[in-house]
Amino acid sequence: MKYQSQKVAYVFFATCMLLLGLQIVYGFIMGFAHMGFDALHNIIPFNAARATHNNLLVAWLLMGFMGAAYYIVPEEADRELVSIKWAYVQWASFVVVAVTAVIGFHFNWWEGRKFLEIPRPLDYLVVVNVLLFIYLIGTTIWKGKRYTTTSIVLFFGLLMAALLYLPGMIPTENQTMDSYWRWWVVHLWVEGVWELIMGGILSYLLIKLTGVDREIIEKWLYIIVGFTFLSGILGTGHHYYYIGTPRYWLMIGGIFSALEPLAFLGMAIYAIGMARKGGRNHPNKNALSWTIGCAVISFVGAGFLGFAHTLPQVNMYTHGTLVTAMHGHMAFWGAYAMLILAIISYSLPIMTGRNTMNGVASGFAFWTSNIGMIAMTLAFAVSGIAQVYLERKMGMDFLTVQKEIQVHFFGLVLAAALFTLGIGVYIYAFIKSGIPTKELGTNPDYH
Amino acid sequence: MLSKSAARTFFLVGTFVCFFAFILLTLDTVRRVPKQTNADQITDSVKLGKKLWEDNNCMGCHTLYGEGAYYAPELTKVYSRRGDAFIRAMLTDPESMYPGERKMVQYHFTDEELDALVNFFKYTDGVDLNGFPPEPDLNTNTVVDESGEVAAIGTRPKVFNQMCLACHALQGQGGAIGPSLDGVGSRMERKDIYNWLKDPISVKKDSMMPKLPLSDEDLTELSTFLSLVKE
Structure with a gap:
């Protein structure tokens, strides 16, 4: 670590840990409700748990991206962050907005639009907050001594993510157009510009961890984000099959979203290829595990499982069933959650000068959480496929089908317990690392 | 092998072309959606x-x-x-x-x-x-009903499909919250069915069935229909 201001990332990462923990709690509430144990219904009805679970995810991933940017950008730009104080202000205000939103959900204060549940007044605060963040990152790069592809890709990913938040606020009285614009935000985030951010962070990690030449890594970065946009932009069409939009989206969405796995496959081959190619034997094996894991699981979860129900003929039956939850869990875990856990695993030992992220515990956290998530995905898959056949193909009543698949939610909760154990160990290691040290470069091994 | 600047060109051109196409399609969608979604309603x-x-x-x-x-x-x-x-x-x-x-x-x-x-x-x-x-395409509920055509889907009162099937099943179709209605006409008289539907609690104090918003015509139609659903 070359710059003091990189330590700003720590508070963002610590908040990530807290919000991730809370997100898991709300996941359990929903898992139990699906099994029929809904004792909390009067305090936390399902829709409140659902909105909280999803928005905590979005909040901690954004926190993670921001923390990663604050860590990476000074080093790439070769100068201190323009203002440490304002970075802390930006962090604190983001936390306030997120906490207000989550509390509001429990009092029926929201905008019931999937993934964008944050009430409108808070949306404006989010915009102001993100503008401040973009300003801090942007001016640091601008004033810096060098412009690297990695920092430029990361910056444009973050800038586009901020701009693409705006279509979600286009007012419309038509339910179809409401969905249409909503997917501009949600899809173009997760299957578009967030992948730029992901590519930028992965490149940084691969440059650091493998020692492969920057020119080679950044060349492949362009090719992969090129594929992402070639497939992902028009791939938005897979949300426009059955919501009242023109029929041509079936063809356009089908063709382009079928190509989306290629971008993720490219990302996986790229990460593994660079790791094999690199002669550097970096001591932080744990960070390398999460980096490679991220690339591989994002291909399986986002690429392969997304493809499994993206063709319109299949999606006609799976649209609006638990099959979507199956794909969603592993996709977010692989592509974005693991990415943030990777950058934390890499940067934390450097910031704190203490390495609690190596050894048995870190391996345990990595494997347990991943096996747990794979098992959760299988439980969702079994219940989702059963639901599709019983409800959509045979015409059985919704609630009758839900009772048939209840047992799979028991499996889900067991798998989630395993996942939670892994995450628990990770968070424990995070806490044991302590807070960042005053001096720079206390642990040269981990650079 | 591909150079870095060629890779950058591929990225920029590809992204621009796709984004441009997406904007055009969006303009067309905005134009067509009102008609497809009956926006005038x-x-x-x-x-x-x-x-x-x-x-x-x-x-x-x-x-x-x-x-x-x-x-x-x-x-x-x-x-x-x-x-x-x-x-x-x-x-x-x-x-x-x-x-x-x-x-x-x-x-x-x-x-x-x-x-x-x-x-x-x-x-x-x-x-x-x-x-x-x-439409459910594996639905195998095409059993010929012994009691004649009354239980065939086409002749059921509309209100039966809308209300009763939410909780009860007939010929394997419907909900599983209340008991199946197969053969209900052999167990209950039309008049009893009428009274039951009018206010379940007045017939059986601990009944779980709600008093449904049924008009007199609905009650007559339903009780007649159900009394004909024989074993």
């Missing part, structure tokens, strides 16, 4: 219904056009499936409609709001969703 009441749908995060449990959460039923076509009266009764007192089942939050809607939600569902019912939701 979006009255003030429908707008209020949509607002209530969002303000109460209905999509946090239900799906509409297949979008939302997977905890409660898909509400696309709910208007034709369950009808006006059932929707109102459900929104007014969800727990009595599905006793002991998965719970829905009880909202205290005014009459105007109930109208708005019903109108919203009625509006969404007519939107052309390119064939969604699909």
